[in-house]
Amino acid sequence: MRVMELTDWTPDALLPKEKTRPKCSPDGVLIQMQAASLNYRDTVVVRRGYGRLTGSLPLIPVSDGAGVIIETGDIVTDLKPGDLVTPFFFQDWPSGPYSSSVSASALGGMRPGVMQEFMALPARLVAKTPKHFNAIQASTLPCAALTAWNAIVASGDVKKDDTVVVQGTGGVSLFALQFARMRQAKVILLSSDERKLEIGRQHGADHLINYRQNPDWSQIVREITSGVGASHIVEVGGAETLDQSLRSVAGGGTISLIGVLSGLKPALNLGPVVTQNIRLQGITVGSHAMHREMVQAIEEQEMEPVIDKHIFGFEEVGEAIANFGRRSHIGKVCIDFSR
Structure with missing residues (x-):
């Protein structure tokens, strides 16, 4: 063979x-x-x-x-x-x-x-x-699909009307978008490419943010959520995005750390993790x-x-x-x- x-x-x-x-x-x-x-x-x-x-x-x-x-x-x-x-x-x-x-x-x-x-x-x-x-x-x-399922459903327990931030349009990210919509959550999608943002919109993203045009994208997430922040963030960027994710997540919210595409060693202010009861959850498939x-679930929802x-x-x-x-x-x- x-x-x-x-x-x-x-x-x-x-x-x-x-x-x-x-x-x-x-x-x-x-x-x-x-x-x-x-x-x-x-x-x-x-x-x-x-x-x-x-x-x-x-x-x-x-x-x-x-x-x-x-x-x-x-x-x-x-x-x-x-x-x-x-x-x-x-x-x-x-x-x-x-x-x-x-x-x-x-x-x-x-x-x-x-x-x-x-x-x-x-x-x-x-x-x-x-x-x-x-x-x-x-x-x-x-x-990819199982990693997203674990982040959104098995460990993340995303619920109806939660707000989920998804980074990028790779395999895990688009599965996370689809599973979040399956759970009737609202989704904010980040990308640096307008063409990719449009693909995200076609698959159900409620809000789109071009992070290259808006490097402090946490401010837009806060505006979209009326100052509360996102209940859940699917973090695939790593070193260059984790600080913005911490600024974006709501008190008591979850950051599912899946990827480290931009590096392994972020410079972080860990204060909000403690004072805002934020859960930083590693996801391994x-x-x-x-x-x-x-x-x-995929079969039932087609x-x-x-x-x-x-x-x-x-x-x-x-x-x-x-x-x-x-x-x-x-x-x-x-x-x-x-x-």
Whole structure:
């Protein structure tokens, strides 16, 4: 079978290889993979950005993918050939709170990723997809969608008429926008690109802020909320945006820290965190139980992911990862294995 294998710590070293097709275990499923989607994490992995937790070479990258079951083990009863499924991002987090032991079980790092034509996994480590999804749509769920679901629903508990600030129009951010609207919250979307802001408006954003034109955007958030501040902020920027997020959030509100695109070491005034009872919540994807709850909600609402118009082919994954850092995409960057 074909795989894409990383042979050195650079996207240029992602090369097509041939490996033996895996076999289905009695409690497992054999999946013919059809699509994958990229996350910021994938750009870090190919440069060994997580140190020893990155994994070792040679490495099959990319955590998120979808495919069709072509064989089930003798004792598997809840899945069948023809089912469209996605492997869970963290293989060892079935439910309950996060623990440090979970991190080593992420696909596309210390465990082989989805850039392979066939995957054999225990049936308990994959999930059915929403019935109205195709494989490319389904491939967007395991990391980006689940991270947003955890931030907005599982940990965030966003409610009707809450105000949520979402930063940017990448995969996690647009899923957060959609889930917040699903919860009947009001959404303020930030971007430096008017074209991307318009995409956000089309997907339900109530207010749009161009943060390049308005670097002190917290003042506009305060104006929109009549001085109260936002109940919840989905923070993906990191060092350069966290201070503005702290100035924007309401007393008793939550900042879900998901990304650190602008750096790891912000200069912060921590006083408001204490005096305003602000919750700064780190979000690290989510559990299998959260994933299943998310799939059910997506199916009930017939929600569809936002996918960038440029879809890459199987052997173009290195190019896709190299381009990802330019942040020109809108929504999820996907890979079609049939191309």
